[in-house]
Amino acid sequence: MRSWVSLWMVLVSLPAWSLTLPESVGIALQKSSVLKQQTLELEKSELSLKQSKSAFLPSLDLTASYIYNDENPNERTYDWDSSAAISVTENFYDHGLSLTNYKISKSRKALTELDYRREKSSTVLKTVQIYLEVLKTQKIEELQIKNMAQVEKVYNLVVSQYKQGLRTRQDFLRFEAQYQRAILAKASAEYDTMKAREDLKVYLDLPETPMLLSDYQQKSVPVSAELQIYESEKRNLTQELRTYEENLLKIENRPRIDVVGKFGYGSDSYFHTDTRWSDNDKTFWNVGLTFNWNLWDWGQRGSAVKISHLESLRQDVRSSFDERDAKSVISKLQEQVRLIQKQYDITEKLFKVETENFTIMERYFREGKSSFLDYSTSLSDLISVQIQKIQTEYNLIQTRLELEHRKGYLDEKSVQ
Numbered sequence: 001m002r003s004w005v006s007l008w009m010v011l012v013s014l015p016a017w018s019l020t021l022p023e024s025v026g027i028a029l030q031k032s033s034v035l036k037q038q039t040l041e042l043e044k045s046e047l048s049l050k051q052s053k054s055a056f057l058p059s060l061d062l063t064a065s066y067i068y069n070d071e072n073p074n075e076r077t078y079d080w081d082s083s084a085a086i087s088v089t090e091n092f093y094d095h096g097l098s099l100t101n102y103k104i105s106k107s108r109k110a111l112t113e114l115d116y117r118r119e120k121s122s123t124v125l126k127t128v129q130i131y132l133e134v135l136k137t138q139k140i141e142e143l144q145i146k147n148m149a150q151v152e153k154v155y156n157l158v159v160s161q162y163k164q165g166l167r168t169r170q171d172f173l174r175f176e177a178q179y180q181r182a183i184l185a186k187a188s189a190e191y192d193t194m195k196a197r198e199d200l201k202v203y204l205d206l207p208e209t210p211m212l213l214s215d216y217q218q219k220s221v222p223v224s225a226e227l228q229i230y231e232s233e234k235r236n237l238t239q240e241l242r243t244y245e246e247n248l249l250k251i252e253n254r255p256r257i258d259v260v261g262k263f264g265y266g267s268d269s270y271f272h273t274d275t276r277w278s279d280n281d282k283t284f285w286n287v288g289l290t291f292n293w294n295l296w297d298w299g300q301r302g303s304a305v306k307i308s309h310l311e312s313l314r315q316d317v318r319s320s321f322d323e324r325d326a327k328s329v330i331s332k333l334q335e336q337v338r339l340i341q342k343q344y345d346i347t348e349k350l351f352k353v354e355t356e357n358f359t360i361m362e363r364y365f366r367e368g369k370s371s372f373l374d375y376s377t378s379l380s381d382l383i384s385v386q387i388q389k390i391q392t393e394y395n396l397i398q399t400r401l402e403l404e405h406r407k408g409y410l411d412e413k414s415v416q
Contacts (some may be wrong), residue, residue: 019200019210021131021415027204028127029412035123045109052105054318055098058090068273080273081293085266087284093259101249107241114237117409118230124410128401130203134196134213136394140387141189144182147383151182154365158372171372178376185383228408233320242312249308254303255293262286328408333403340399344392350383358382 031034064084091098108220155175162172188335201209361378364370403408 007174010408018213020214021128022253022412024131024155024204025124025127025412025415026412027206028123029120031205032119032123034119035116036331038112038119041107042112042375045105045112049102049105049109050235052098052102055091055101058088058089060086062086072175073184080271081269082271082273083268084264085264086170087262087264087266089260091258091260093257095254095256095258096247097251097256100244100251104241104244104248107237107244111234111237111241114230114233118409121409124412124414125401125405127203128410129398130196130200130414131213132394132398134193134200135215137196137275138194138213139191139390141186143386143390144186144189147379148182148186151179151379154362155179156376157366161250165311174372174376229323229330229406230409231319231323234349235323238319239312242308242315246308246312247304249305251345253294253305255291258290258311259293260288260290262288330406331400331405333406336399340392344389344396347385347389347392351389354378354382354385 062085065082066080069079069081085306155178158167158172158175161167162169197209197211200206262287263283263285265281267277267279269275269280270277358378358381361370361375365375401410401414404414
C-alpha cells in the first residue's frame with residue numbers, strides 16, 4: 001500500500017504529461033501481473049522452507065477425551081472414561097527424510113528467486129525498449145520539423161525567384177517535390193511518435209499518454225564481471241533439485257528406521273468419578289525405535305525411482321540446449337555491440353562532414369554558385385545521416401542493455 005501511495009505522490013508532483021525512464025520502470029514493476037504471480041510463488045516457497053525446518057523441532061500436543069460407555073451387562077464401575085495430557089514429541093532420526101525434504105524446499109526457493117529475478121530483468125528491459133523507442137521517434141520528429149522549416153524557407157525563396165524568372169521551371173518542380181517529401185516525412189515522423197507514445201501508455205496502463213519524456217544519455221551500460229547466465233543457473237539448480245527428489249524416492253524404497261522420543265504429563269478417570277485429577281496424574285516419557293521395510297509392492301517404488309531418473313535426464317538435455325542457445329545469443333550480442341559502436345563512430349564522423357558540406361552548399365546555392373541538384377543532394381544526405389545517427393545511438397543503448405540482461409540481470413539501478 002505504501003509503495004502505491006509513494007508512486008502516486010511522485011506522479012502528482014511531476015509536471016503534466018511528464019515521465020522519466022526510472023519512473024516508467026517503477027510503474028511497470030508495480031503493475032506486472034507476472035511479477036505479482038512470481039511474488040506469490042516466492043512467498044509460497046518461503047513458507048514451504050519454513051515448514052520443512054519445523055520438521056527438525058519437537059512438537060507440543062494437548063490431548064483430551066471424554067467418553068461415555070453403555071454396556072449390557074454393565075460391569076464397569078464408572079460409565080465415563082476421561083483422560084488428558086500434554087506431551088512433547090521429537091523424532092530423533094527418520095532415515096534422512098526430513099533433511100532431504102528441507103534440501104528440496106531450499107532448492108525450490110532458490111529456483112523461485114531465480115525466476116523472479118529473471119522476470120524482473122525482462123520487465124525492466126522491455127520497459128526501457130518501449131521508452132527509448134519513444135525518445136528515438138521524438139528526436140526524428142524534431143529533426144523532420146527542423147528539416148521542414150529549412151526546406152520551406154528555401155522553397156519560398158525558389159518560388160519567388162521562379163516568379164521573377166531567375167529560376168527555371170525544372171528547378172521549381174524539383175524543389176516542389178523536395179518540399180512535398182519533407183511534408184510527408186514530417187507527417188510520418190509524427191505518426192511514429194504518436195504510436196510509440198500510445199504503446200508506452202498501453203504497456204504501463206496509464207490513464208493518459210505522456211507527452212514529455214526525459215532523455216536517456218547513457219551509452220555505456222556496466223556489464224557484470226561475473227557471468228550470471230539465467231539458463232546456466234537454472235540448469236544447476238534444477239539438477240540439484242532432481243537429485244534430492246530422487247534421493248527422497250530412494251529413501252522410501254529402502255528399509256526405514258525411526259527413533260522417536262516422547263515426554264508428557266497427564267491424568268485419567270477424573271471426570272464423573274470419585275477420583276480427583278491428582279489421584280491419577282503422572283509424568284511419562286519413552287524412547288522407541290521402529291523398523292519398516294516394504295518387501296514387495298510389485299515394483300511401484302522402484303519404477304518411481306527410474307521414472308524420476310529418466311525425467312532428470314530429459315530435463316538436463318533440454319536445459320543443456322537452453323544454456324547453449326543462451327551463450328550463443330550472448331556471443332552474437334557482444335559482436336553486435338562491437339559493430340554498432342563502430343557504426344556509431346563512423347556515423348558521427350560522417351555527420352560532421354555532411355554538416356560542413358551542407359553549410360557550404362547552402363551558401364553557394366543562395367549565391368547562385370551551385371545547382372539545385374547539388375543543394376538537394378547535400379540536404380538529403382545530411383538528413384539521412386542525422387536519422388542514421390539517432391537510430392544507431394539508441395540501437396547501441398538497447399543492445400548493451402539486452403547484453404546485460406543476458407549476461408546478468410537488470411534492475412532499477414541499471415537505468416538510473
